Amino acid sequence: xxxxxxxxxxxxxxxxxxxxxxxxxxxxxxxxxxxxxxxxxxxxxxxxxxxxxxxxxxxxxxxxxxxxxxxxxxxxxxxxxxxxxxxxxxxxxxxxxxxxxxxxxxxxxxxxxxxxxxxxxxxxxxxxxxxxxxxxxxxxxxxxxxxxxxxxxxxxxxxxxxxxxxxxxxxxxxxxxxxxxxxxxxxxxxxxxxxxx
Amino acid sequence: xxxxxxxxxxxxxxxxxxxxxxxxxxxxxxxxxxxxxxxxxxxxxxxxxxxxxxxxxxxxxxxxxxxxxxxxxxxxxxxxxxxxxxxxxxxx
Numbered sequence: 072x073x074x075x076x077x078x079x080x081x082x083x084x085x086x087x088x089x090x091x092x093x094x095x096x097x098x099x100x101x102x103x104x105x106x107x108x109x110x111x112x113x114x115x116x117x118x119x120x121x122x123x124x125x126x127x128x129x130x131x132x133x134x135x136x137x138x139x140x141x142x143x144x145x146x147x148x149x150x151x152x153x154x155x156x157x158x159x160x161x162x163x164x165x166x167x168x169x170x171x172x173x174x175x176x177x178x179x180x181x182x183x184x185x186x187x188x189x190x191x192x193x194x195x196x197x198x199x200x201x202x203x204x205x206x207x208x209x210x211x212x213x214x215x216x217x218x219x220x221x222x223x224x225x226x227x228x229x230x231x232x233x234x235x236x237x238x239x240x241x242x243x244x245x246x247x248x249x250x251x252x253x254x255x256x257x258x259x260x261x262x263x264x265x266x267x268x
Numbered sequence: 269x270x271x272x273x274x275x276x277x278x279x280x281x282x283x284x285x286x287x288x289x290x291x292x293x294x295x296x297x298x299x300x301x302x303x304x305x306x307x308x309x310x311x312x313x314x315x316x317x318x319x320x321x322x323x324x325x326x327x328x329x330x331x332x333x334x335x336x337x338x339x340x341x342x343x344x345x346x347x348x349x350x351x352x353x354x355x356x357x358x359x360x
Contacts, residue, residue, distance in 0.1 A: 077332055084335050088342040095346045102350065103357050121295065128291050136284040139325045140277055147273045250326045257317045260291075261310035265298035 076240040083244040087251050090214075094255050097207050101262060104199045111196025116266035118183060119204070120174065124264035127170050128256065134163030135253040138222070138246045148236040150229050157226040160249065164219035171212055175205075204263055211259060214252045221245045283324045290317050 105112045137160040144152035178201075182189030185202050225245050228234040234242055294313040298306065323329040328336060 077335075080331075081335055081338070084338060088338070091342055091346060095350070099350050099353055103353065106354075106357060121298070125291065125295055129288065132284060132287045132291065135321060135325050136280060139280050143273070143276045143280065147276070149273065247326055250321055253325075254318050254321050257321065258311075258314050261294055261298070261307075261314050265294065265306075265310055267298050267301060267303075267306045 076238075076243075079240045080243060080247070083247050087247060090251055090255075094207070094210075097203070097210070098258065098262070101203050101207070104196070104203070105262075105266070108194075108196025108199065111194050112200050113266045115193075115197040115200035116263060118178070118181075119264050120177075121264050123170055123174050124260055127167050128260045130163050130167045130170070131253045131256050134160045134167070135250050137163065138249045142239070142243055142246050145229065145234070145236055145239045145242060150232070150235060153229050153242070154226055157222055157229065161219050161222055161226070164215055164222075167215055168212060171208065207259060208263070211252065211255060214255075218245070218249045218252050222249065280324070283320055287317055287320060 137156045141153045141156035141160065144150070144156060178184060183201055184190065185205055190198055190201055222245055225234060225242050229239075229242065290313055294310055297309050297313070300306075302309065322339075328339065
């Protein structure tokens with residue numbers, strides 16, 4: 072049974088590779104279009120708030136720290152630490168989504184949303200930038216929601232003793248998923264919020 | 269045992285501090301108006317941050333070697349499809 076957890080983690084990594092390909096394809100689209108419309112991309116990116124983007128980066132990095140601390144906790148047979156760290160992670164996910172929704176609704180009120188007349192009146196490169204922004208951050212936000220739900224289930228499982236220092240591969244795997252979501256944001260942040268000509 | 273635990277907690281906190289510093293660095297660099305190289309600087313910093321997350325937070329450093337190789341294969345596949353697309357886009 073010892074090697075079970077290795078197989079289980081391998082399966083998780085294989086799933087993460089498919090996620091990399093999914094976001095990789097979208098980043099490829101970004102790269103091709105930013106190459107075609109460099110001026111429009113840098114003008115459109117000025118509409119995004121660097122402060123909000125930086126704040127969310129810090130929130131996600133911190134949430135990743137909490138997840139890895141949760142794993143370290145259970146490895147050392149401290150399930151109560153693990154539960155606390157996991158709850159902190161879920162709180163970070165909530166803050167992240169809160170900031171994101173403020174950003175999105177602000178854009179929406181300025182008419183910057185796919186298929187609004189204001190956006191469609193803009194140059195083609197800017198339309199592409201905003202469509203990619205909403206697609207990629209939207210898909211990323213869905214991953215955050217799924218990750219938070221999964222971590223919530225794991226928190227319960229640790230709390231009730233089902234996941235313990237004897238068998239915590241489910242915690243490790245959901246942690247891996249959470250870190251991948253963080254990893255993707257590490258690239259989203261400079262590409263959308265910090266584009267300078 | 270508690271000492272060991274604290275040590276492992278602190279090592280992760282240390283990585284987290286480096287990640288925050290790199291985030292500050294990339295925001296700072298974006299204010300310098302560096303022109304075309306700016307995107308490459310930003311991507312390099314992002315890749316350093318990503319590597320730290322992969323190696324330490326995702327424990328890839330201590331992972332079984334075949335999982336490491338599998339990850340390498342995934343990266344190569346990603347590089348091939350991005351590289352080939354650019355070969356087409358840039359020289360069309």
